[in-house]
Structures are given as C-alpha cells and as structure tokens.
Amino acid sequence: xxxxxxxxxxxxxxxxxxxxxxxxxxxxxxxxxxxxxxxxxxxxxxxxxxxxxxxxxxxxxxxxxxxxxxxxxxxxx
Amino acid sequence: xxxxxxxxxxxxxxxxxxxxxxxxxxxxxxxxxxxxxxxxxxxxxxxxxxxxxxxxxxxxxxxxxxxxxxxxxxxxxxxxxxxxxxxxxxxxxxxxxxxxxxxxxxxxxxxxxxxxxxxxxxxxxxxxxxxxxxxxxxxxxxxxxxxxxxxxxxxxxxxxxxxxxxxxxxxxxxxxxxxxxxxxxxxxxxxxxxxxxxxxxxxxxxxxxxxxxxxxxxxxxxxxxxxxxxxxxxxxxxxxxxxxxxxxxxxxxxxxxxxxxxxxxxxxxxxxxxxxxxxxxxxxxxxxxxxxxxxxxxxxxxxxxxxxxxxxxxxxxxxxxxxxxxxxxxxxxxxx
Numbered sequence: 001x002x003x004x005x006x007x008x009x010x011x012x013x014x015x016x017x018x019x020x021x022x023x024x025x026x027x028x029x030x031x032x033x034x035x036x037x038x039x040x041x042x043x044x045x046x047x048x049x050x051x052x053x054x055x056x057x058x059x060x061x062x063x064x065x066x067x068x069x070x071x072x073x074x075x076x077x
Numbered sequence: 078x079x080x081x082x083x084x085x086x087x088x089x090x091x092x093x094x095x096x097x098x099x100x101x102x103x104x105x106x107x108x109x110x111x112x113x114x115x116x117x118x119x120x121x122x123x124x125x126x127x128x129x130x131x132x133x134x135x136x137x138x139x140x141x142x143x144x145x146x147x148x149x150x151x152x153x154x155x156x157x158x159x160x161x162x163x164x165x166x167x168x169x170x171x172x173x174x175x176x177x178x179x180x181x182x183x184x185x186x187x188x189x190x191x192x193x194x195x196x197x198x199x200x201x202x203x204x205x206x207x208x209x210x211x212x213x214x215x216x217x218x219x220x221x222x223x224x225x226x227x228x229x230x231x232x233x234x235x236x237x238x239x240x241x242x243x244x245x246x247x248x249x250x251x252x253x254x255x256x257x258x259x260x261x262x263x264x265x266x267x268x269x270x271x272x273x274x275x276x277x278x279x280x281x282x283x284x285x286x287x288x289x290x291x292x293x294x295x296x297x298x299x300x301x302x303x304x305x306x307x308x309x310x311x312x313x314x315x316x317x318x319x320x321x322x323x324x325x326x327x328x329x330x331x332x333x334x335x336x337x338x339x340x341x342x343x344x345x346x347x348x349x350x351x352x353x354x355x356x357x358x359x360x361x362x363x364x365x366x367x368x369x370x371x372x373x374x375x376x377x378x379x380x381x382x383x384x385x386x387x388x389x390x391x392x393x394x395x396x397x398x399x400x401x402x403x404x405x406x407x408x409x410x411x412x413x
Contacts, residue, residue: 015103035100036224036282037107037335040299044339053304056296060281 001050001076006069009049013041024066042068052076079133079408080234080371081125082114082358087230089113095223104227109334113230113359115215116413122153122211123161125233125413127168130209133235134169136408139205141170146197146206147177150190150363152391153213154179165209183260184330184390186210186363187234188398191386192248194238208236212362214291217262219277221285224295228333230359234367244381244401247317249309256393259297264288299336302389307343309397310387317399321346325382326374330389331355331365340387363388368410375407 003024010028011019017033028034043054052075054068062068089105089112096104105111116125126149134141147169149162162177171177176197180190187210194206211233218225264274274288286292306329314321327346329337334355341348352373354365361368366386370378378384382402389395 036295037104039296040335043296043299044303047303048343053300054296055300056294059296 001069001073003066003069006072007065009045010042010065010068013038013045022065024064024069026065027063028065028068029063046072050076078234078236078367078371078405079129079136080232080364080368080410081129081132081413082230082232082368082410083116083120083125084412085115085117086112087115089227092227095221095226107333107335108227109353109355110228110359111356114232116213116231120213120413121155122151122213122231122233123149123155123165125213125231126151126209126211126235127165128411128413129211129233129235130165130169130207132408132411133237137237137406139237142172144171144175144205144207145203146194147171147175148180148190148194148197148206148208149177150180150182150186150208150210151212152181152183152186152362153211153216171207182363182390182394183392184332184360184362184365185388185392185394185396187330187366188248188386188388188396189250189394190363191236191238191398192250192396194236195246195248198238198240204240206238208238210234210236210364210367212364214362217289217291219284219286219290221277222290224282224284225291225293228360230361232358232361232364232368234364234371236367241403243403245317246398246400247313248396248398249313249316250396251305251309251394253301253393256297256301258294259301259393260291260293260391262289262291298332298390301393302332302336302395303339303343305395306387306389306397307340309395310340310344310385313385313397313399319383319399323383324385325350326378326384327351328366328369328374328384328386330363330387331358331360331369332389333360362390371407372410375409378402378405378407380404
C-alpha cells in the first residue's frame with residue numbers, strides 16, 4: 001500500500017477541509033473538521049480499501065496521518 | 078406486536094449547547110436522527126411496556142389468563158430488586174401461574190429475548206409468551222455527552238409469541254466479553270457506588286458523564302459491529318439456504334444511520350427493504366428492532382415474508398434472527 005493513496009483516501013472523508021491541508025505529517029485530531037463521525041468514516045474507509053479493522057485506541061494513538069498509515073500497514077502485514 | 082413511546086419530543090436541531098450550530102445539520106444527516114422521544118422523569122421503561130402490552134392484548138382479544146410466560150428485556154428496570162417482570166405480571170392482570178422474569182442485554186437484546194420466547198413457546202405446556210422490551214436510556218445518558226445524547230431515545234414494544242404451525246426460524250447468538258469497556262456504566266457492584274459516582278467527569282474527548290451514566294467508545298463499537306454484523310447475516314443466510322434477494326425485510330438495531338447504511342452497502346442489500354424509524358425515535362437500544370417493525374412494517378408485511386433481524390451492542394453481544402411472518406397483527410405505535 002502506498003502512503004500517497006492512503007492520504008488521498010483519508011482526505012476524501014472530509015467535506016470542508018482542503019485536501020492540500022492533509023499531508024503525511026498532518027496532526028489530524030487538530031483539524032477543525034475532525035470529529036467522532038469523521039473518525040467512523042476513516043474506520044469504514046480503511047475496512048473497505050485495506051480490509052483492516054481499526055479500533056478506537058488505534059485512532060487515538062495515531063498522531064499524524066502517516067502514523068495511521070503505519071498502523072494500517074502493520075495490521076495488514 | 079405493539080409499541081409505545083413517550084409523547085415528549087426532543088429535537089436534535091436544538092442541541093446548539095452541545096454541538097456547534099454549523100455542525101448540527103451535518104450530524105443529524107450523518108446519524109439519521111432528527112428527533113427522539115424522551116420519558117418524563119417519573120416514567121419508566123416498564124410503564125411504556127405495560128401500555129404497549131395492554132394495547133396488544135386489547136387489539137387481539139388476548140385473555141390475560143392465557144399468558145404462560147412473561148419476559149421483560151431491559152437495562153433500565155424499575156428497581157435493582159425486585160425484578161420488573163413480576164411487577165408487570167401483576168399490573169397486567171396476568172395469572173400468578175405466569176412464569177415472569179427479566180432479561181438483561183443492551184442493543185442486541187431483542188433478538189436474544191425473541192429466541193428465549195421461541196424456546197419457551199416450543200415447550201409442551203406453554204402456549205403464549207408475552208415478550209416486553211423497553212428502555213429509557215434518557216435516565217442513564219448525560220445531557221452533556223455529545224456522543225450519546227444525540228442518539229438515544231426511549232421506547233418499549235410488546236411481542237406475543239404463540240405456539241403454532243410456523244415456518245422455520247433460525248437464530249445466531251454470540252458474545253465477546255473481551256469488549257466489556259466499549260459500552261459501560263462503570264459503577265455498580267464491581268466498582269461500588271459512592272458519592273464520587275455522582276461527580277461528572279470530562280473524558281479526553283470532552284464528553285461528560287458520571288459513574289452511573291453510559292460511556293460508549295463509538296469507534297470500538299463501530300469496529301466490532303463492522304466485523305461481526307454483516308458476516309453473521311451472511312452466515313444465517315447460508316445456514317438457512319436463503320439468497321439475499323429472498324429476504325423481504327432486513328431490520329437492523331437502529332444504532333445510527335451512518336453505521337447501518339455502511340452494513341447495507343457492505344452486504345449489497347437492497348436499501349428499499351431496510352426499514353428505519355430512527356429519524357423519529359433515535360436509538361432506543363434493545364427496543365429498536367421491534368419498534369422499527371411496528372412503526373415501519375405495519376401494513377407492509379405480508380404472510381410468508383422472510384424477516385432478518387440484527388441486534389448488536391454492549392457486552393459485546395450480537396444476534397441475528399431469521400423468521401417467517403405468519404398471521405402477525407401489528408398495532409400502531411402509541412404515545413404514553
């Protein structure tokens with residue numbers, strides 16, 4: 001799996017956030033639009049695109065988008 | 078079947094104190110819950126259940142003396158002791174020969190309770206089982222909890238299960254207690270209730286509860302349901318040799334629209350055959366499956382219709398039932 005694809009999929013879950021604002025080092029919990037419902041969208045996207053099931057603790061532990069990418073990657077391995 | 082909801086309406090558009098105004102509409106669309114019914118402080122789940130049962134018995138000319146078993150599924154019973162089912166036996170004028178007992182599970186509850194009702198109804202000397210399922214989560218959810226308060230509503234439903242010549246039914250009922258913390262009221266017996274239990278605390282997400290109120294990790298619940306619910310539905314279809322297209326109605330626990338829409342998409346099921354009442358009643362925990370059947374299937378369900386019901390929630394606990402509707406009279410939803 002590719003980091004850039006993951007970032008694009010991640011950015012797709014937001015309606016009002018400029019996709020350019022979402023990069024590997026973005027601290028996504030700090031984005032204005034991030035909410036518990038966006039978190040569910042991300043969990044659903046990861047299930048559909050990568051067949052990986054993320055737990056609440058996985059989401060909370062990841063600081064940046066790349067951290068979450070690495071979590072998904074390690075679960076997929 | 079019958080159902081009763083409190084007359085009091087709480088609208089999610091009025092939650093400006095909890096959710097920024099610009100996000101309210103988006104939240105309503107995502108969770109699919111416009112408004113909920115909330116009981117007055119003095120009204121319990123058993124009161125709603127009692128009224129639903131009275132309506133069911135009146136509409137179907139059921140002699141109270143003919144009820145052999147009374148089951149009450151709830152996590153908001155009247156007292157810690159005694160159980161509520163015997164009190165309902167008395168209030169409903171059922172015979173003292175009635176076997177009455179409480180059952181306790183969260184949002185998966187109705188499917189489990191229905192399996193128990195079916196099991197009792199299949200015993201030699203049992204002819205009628207009255208299954209009451211009621212919840213008043215408004216009593217155990219903090220108004221400042223932005224995860225839970227927009228979701229939950231109060232309701233009760235009554236289902237009469239009779240011995241008879243019905244089509245085959247099947248249940249898959251499962252449990253995983255390793256997920257204890259996903260939905261929990263922490264203080265009780267394991268963690269004794271003290272004065273501290275009543276002190277509101279703010280968690281890392283900014284939500285407020287005290288030790289006697291529900292805490293839910295929405296992400297963990299979603300993760301659990303996503304892994305378990307669609308696969309268990311597929312499993313029951315395979316076990317009963319039923320094609321997806323042969324299912325007339327797929328009735329989900331009304332958790333939130335985002336979640337169940339995702340399951341429908343994952344299952345590639347026809348969304349027109351998935352009834353919803355959560356826009357008007359919210360998530361009513363274990364009462365949501367029968368409430369949906371009463372409010373949405375009344376006048377729409379035909380004899381021979383195959384209905385799949387799916388409940389999932391605290392425990393963790395999940396169950397799927399496959400039943401064939403036959404001679405099922407559904408009364409309208411009534412207000413308390």
